[in-house]
Amino acid sequence: MMHPMISALSRHKAGVVLIVLQVAITLAIVCNAVFIIGTRMERVARPTGVDEAPLFVVTQQWSGVDTGKPDAVATLDAMQREDLSAIRQLPDVESVSPINSLPLLNSAAWNGGLGLKPAQNEPTVQASYYFTDESALSTLGVSLASGRAFSSDEVGHIAMGDAASPASVIVSKAIADRLFPNGDALGKPVYLDGANGPSMIVGVIPMLQTPGTNEYSSGFAYNSILVPSRINATFSRYAVRAKPGRLDAALRSVPEALYRVNGGRVIADDGVQAFKDVRAQAYRADLGMATLMGGVSFILLGVTATGVFALTSFWVDQRRRQIGIRRALGASRRDILYYFQIENLLIVAAGALLGLALAIGLNATLIMHYEMARLPFTYVLLALIAVVALSQLSALLPARRASGVDPAIAIRDA
């Protein structure tokens, strides 16, 4: 014989089916959406390895430099050094370095390969190069794990696009560990982009993220090296570290100082960017997607909760007489409450089971078409608990109203 609860449910199949469906789709979407939020937030929370708060970046272009002249590179380098010394002298500035790019900047990334042998065809490890000078570590707020910083006489300069063949480099720990798993990277030679000549590792820094945040660059997100060299082109970029509490002042005074040095240069509207804005821009798509998924999940759960509430209320109303009879025959208020809560649990469990399959199916579709990762079981479990708890809560109010039904209704209303 069928349990009375099941036989009662089979009396309104349509409503039950609708709730099961609703719970299933909600669960499928919510666990995938929460997974998307999770992966995005994980990405956004990655540290760059630099002291971000006082940092900003200035990108500028000189005009009227004839790059056809043989001494163009020397001229451009002199102009760059003039800029650097002007910025360094400002009272708001703690430190300044020339640099081709910064973590998360997604611009002018210089990606190359490091090898362990001269003229190696296939690089051992892929890396992003930061072309900078002796003050780089203090400007970026990066401390050394071992070794030393560049000295000023090590810093050279090359024309934009020229091969880098520095005598010394500083590498991130990610690279050091990859190339020299025994932890003895310091003092070892590496070969940049299949070069014949070695570059000695003089320092290892604990962590420095690369400029790119796209899928391709994420494959080597922390493989950074510092090259002691200024790059000479008709444009230049400076990383500036403001004195404590002087960021806003420095954001104004640095471009002013640069214009005083040379009024014919161009600093675009977005040529001066605080690092916090660089970060916001790099992760705008991720944060936007996370918010969107959060919003959709919120609406979904809201809709499902009200749906469960409304249908349970309807069933309670429909069964007032039966409830009254049960109460008259001795069922306690608690029995009635439990009855509706357990009925809800049964329906939601069926929905959750179907939802589990749907969630995996949806995840498979996303993997196939949109390069998503596989949904970890913890997310499914989390969403499952949330959906079950929510629908139990939604059923609580109507169930309590049911438990308040007067037993006398059984005789009065016949």
Add this chain to the structure above:
Amino acid sequence: MFAYYLTLAIRSFRRNLGITSLMVVTIAFGVAASMTTYAVFRAVSGDPIPWKSSRLFVPQVDTRGPGEKKVPGEPPTALDYRTASDLLRDRRATAQTAMYKISPAVSSSSEGSHPANVDGHAVGGDFFAMFDVPFQYGSGWGADGDARHAQVAVISAHLNDKLFRGANSVGQDISIDSRSYRIVGVMRPWNPQPRFYDVVNTGGFSTASEDVFLPFATAIDAGVMTTSNTECDKNPEKPGIAGLAGSNCAWISYMAQLDDAAAVDGYRQYLQGYAAQLRASGATAWEPNIRLRDLPQWLDARHVVPPDTGVSLLVAFGLLIVCLVNTAGLLLAKFQRRGGEIGVRRAIGASRQAIYAQFLIESSLVGIAGGVTGVLLTMGGIACVHALLPLEIASLAHFDAPLLLGTIVLAVISSMAAGAYPTFRATLVQPTLQLKST
């Protein structure tokens, strides 16, 4: 009869104000989420040049060989200088252009104004006719301008407004990276999205306006540096554009117009032959590896549509289905509660059809109310998209008449679909049974 059912529906809404508003809001949310994500999807997945995209082709030739590649087996996304020059010289397509991205400093030489950096491309003379670029004044330079390495430029309406206050500047001189060029054409505002002619370097969508176009050969002569991505195995031997031109780095975008299937086959054979010849001459050491994709295939292969928009659309569509199921449940409850009313109407002569009509009208009325609320929510949703998503994508999503109409139609269809089963159940009510039990 219609008016009577309308009155009945409104009366029933009044009676269950709570449940009715719940249905309206549910439909509104579902429809608004779908339409908002659809607005973004529509913006990024559109064909930027629908009348011609199937005749525009992107050739690729593998001049770098197997080895460490971003995508295994795929030739570089751009051409090296030698290949681009050879294809240009052979002119095997109806029209063709090599292109590279530039960001020179520009000022109008007449005023001696403050130079400013602008974005643009160095392109072939065919560029303008091939892509149907609209002109306000003048025109592009012809094949003749390419051949002569003419010192000419085409500028955007935006730059013309800035430098010449919108006046006809054709024939005027403009200074680009400290060299003087004569303006031969001023474009009308032209902002195709995605930037189909150079998706590799614009990432597809771009908020930056393209303000200056120079002849390809002239720009190379003048050493106007590229701001394209340069895919290199090893660094060029010389700095600057001359070094790039002498290297096998891939940095030049290329498009060809091929008007029919025979031309496409011919061009593919030509590319294959070209690659085979490279192999034979010892310039490459691997089997010819070429691609020839038309524009839609190319945009697809470059994954120009951000995957996030597809995921959002899918998820929002799921939300709509949940809202639909939810509304169906609410309508079912609501209609079943009215067994008595239906019984009376049936007993005094209303046909099943009449009951159908009555309840479908009631459902679609919920849909219309949901649609109107949904329009407001969609507007809010698009405002959220503008605040949240990357600007180059968000700025393309906008609310317009088709979206408004779509929102309301979707809402009505959804609510009628949701109401279909509950209505069917309502028509099954047996008049006698209902009358007896009350």
